[in-house]
Amino acid sequence: MKYRITEECVSCGTCSSVCKNRAIRMGFPCVITNKCIGCGTCADVCPVEAIVPINEDNDKDKDLN
Ligand code: SF4
Numbered sequence: 001m002k003y004r005i006t007e008e009c010v011s012c013g014t015c016s017s018v019c020k021n022r023a024i025r026m027g028f029p030c031v032i033t034n035k036c037i038g039c040g041t042c043a044d045v046c047p048v049e050a051i052v053p054i055n056e057d058n059d060k061d062k063d064l065n
């Protein structure tokens with residue numbers, strides 16, 4: 001699963017420190033690069049829930065929500 005970092009990010013650095021693949025580039029906002037393997041660890045530790053999954057399959061179902 002792919003993830004992205006939203007504007008809720010406060011650049012605390014926690015996600016970057018837990019990512020074994022060094023797939024998170026710090027900055028404001030932080031960015032998940034193509035090194036990401038989708039393990040979800042960063043999303044679990046983010047204190048402001050700024051890391052959210054991108055469900056490409058659901059894009060076409062958006063209108064149903
Ligand atoms: S999902 Fe895993 S590999 Fe991808 S950025 Fe987060 S911690 Fe790193």
Ligand code: SF4
Nearest residue numbers: 009010012013015046
């Ligand atoms: S853990 Fe969350 S708030 Fe902290 S840098 Fe990562 S995305 Fe931003």
